[in-house]
Amino acid sequence: SMFLPPPECPVFEPSWEEFADPFAFIHKIRPIAEQTGICKVRPPPDWQPPFACDVDKLHFTPRIQRLNELEAQTRVKLGGGGGFEQAARDYTLRTFGEMADAFKSDYFNMPVHMVPTELVEKEFWRLVSTIEEDVTVEYGADIASKEFGSGFPVRDGKIKLSPEEEEYLDSGWNLNNMPVMEQSVLAHITADICGMKLPWLYVGMCFSSFCWHIEDHWSYSINYLHWGEPKTWYGVPGYAAEQLENVMKKLAPELFVSQPDLLHQLVTIMNPNTLMTHEVPVYRTNQCAGEFVITFPRAYHSGFNQGFNFAEAVNFCTVDWLPLGRQCVEHYRLLHRYCVFSHDEMICKMASKADVLDVVVASTVQKDMAIMIEDEKALRETVRKLGVIDSERMDFELLPDDERQCVKCKTTCFMSAISCSCKPGLLVCLHHVKELCSCPPYKYKLRYRYTLDDLYPMMNALKLRAESYNEWALNVNEALEAKI
Structure with missing residues (x-):
């Protein structure tokens, strides 16, 4: 029952010069990072976008996750929200944070920042596999909408932006810009694919998790942790995608009954050690505040949050992806799976x-x-x-x-x-x-x-x-x- 953490994924620390062009940088690291499926990017230390949002004004209704059911009884995922059923109550960012901190400190009987990440990780995998214990957590996942805008500075028209905000408005690493830049291929799609072109926001708490999945059309994804406690990730390189699917098919065949519609993708949490035992290469990382995680085409990834945090993520497609994008549509055809575009x-x-x-x-x-x-x-x-x-x-x-x-x-x-x-x-x-x-x-x-x-x-x-x-x-x- 001992959890053996997978090896760490690569971590890149670009110079200002390398950081200037995200697409050139991603192209440069690709030979290394595509071998692990995920990688972490630490921006130059003085790259610090302001976080504008008001913690008392932002309202959302989180979803509920019962940890012991994640593995045993897999849920239906709706859209990109990892969707589980709605929780009963509405929170502001502040009240959610108070609930999240109270849950974690009570659970471990310690101040939240004193709990070692290794302990949370070990405990997460113990809980997921223990049917008898019924731990329930909540999490928020919402598309960047009018009332719950991006965590990065955006042009709103109304307010005069601070010089600090102006500085980050047109940065390629501002996740609102990445999908519409020259070197991005999704920039040219006029069809309404807001689920793939607009950033999604995620409010996490201790043990809230996201199941093993790959992105629609095998696109890249990039995730920025604005603030809060770390997000723990597991990644599998794209070349091992079918290996992982075969292990899942063998151990959870009910996941592979053909799904009659686009939104209902059955997803599951599976212990990385189980995959590793079946010779699937798995890598891990703790993404801390101010760090990016990039997932590469067809790289399965999953993970959980160490505590209260706020993240933002978006899909993007580079020229490197184009042949894979075509291969993916062919794969969807064989699976009778709907396309996004x-x-x-x-x-x-x-x-x-x-x-x-x-x-x-x-x-x-x-x-x-x-x-x-x-x-x-x-x-x-x-x-x-x-x-x-x-x-x-x-x-x-x-x-x-x-x-x-x-x-x-x-x-x-x-x-x-x-x-x-x-x-x-x-x-x-x-x-x-x-x-x-x-x-x-x-x-x-x-x-x-x-x-x-x-x-x-x-x-x-x-x-x-x-x-x-x-x-x-x-x-x-x-x-x-x-x-x-």
Whole structure:
């Protein structure tokens, strides 16, 4: 019953120069950090964003967590809130903090800051596995909304901002900015994916926890602990994702009954030692106030809070992620799992804005688009051979997502789909032509967003933009040589 803590994940302490560009820095540390799935980043000591919010004005109703049920009887997770049922009472940040501190000091019979992190960790894993003990905790998880704004400075229009706030307003490490920066790929998605583009806020107390999960579309996530007691994390590298899933399938098969809808993802707490015994690599860290934790694509992570704290997190996607994003949508199709957005639609959206893209982004998007075009060409030839003759252009992006999902695999259609007049409004993707209805294929219609002839010039625009950089470098060199 002894808990053996996993090895520590890497910790980076960037210089001011390295810290200036978050995307360049994340790209630099990736070879190391993707091997552990999670890493910790300590900003330069004088990087200290102000925390503006009023502890007496912020109201929220936390959720309840019964620790002994986390492992035995797994709950249904709603959205990004790790969702358990609502607690009975409403708190302000201050009253929640008073409750949280009282709980921890009573539990350990010590002042909160005197409880060693190792003891809380050991006790957490003991409680989770002990059916007999019924310890209940509460926690708050809320999307950054009007009444419960970000912990980072934001432009509100109303108030005159302090010089200190101005300083952090446009920082790349201000989590409101990360998803909309030039080097971020989600910046170009116009669809309403607020769950992935807006930061989420988390108010923790001792033992409140988040279950093993990966991010939607296998995106990165970044978490900042504004203040309070540490958050303990466990991470598994992306290359071991399927290993972890196999261990979970073996030990908790009930988790893998197919889920009929997007929001209901069954999740569980599983002791890192159990995973380690099954040869899954696991790493841990204690994230302290003022520190960032970054999770890499398809890296499973879970954890718990050591005490009262306040954290903020957001998803982001870099150019490194693009091929994984495509692989993820294919994986979702095989699992019949809903998408948050159409990957292909995002690619085409970027191609249509090729002239204003970051050159490195343009080059990477071009490579992904080439794969998309080849796949689409092959699929269209296949459905033609099946006997689908009729075709018509369709602006898929004008349809709400729930009106353009494949009847069979639930994927969000964009490049193409098949329809039949016998089932108006229903669509299948080109992988599932046979699942639409019992009519013969000559009665079907191929709905396409672009002809292949439309797509090649779009890809060329990306190529031109990507090469504009090479051309510029060449011209600079020639100018220098002429001077010599």
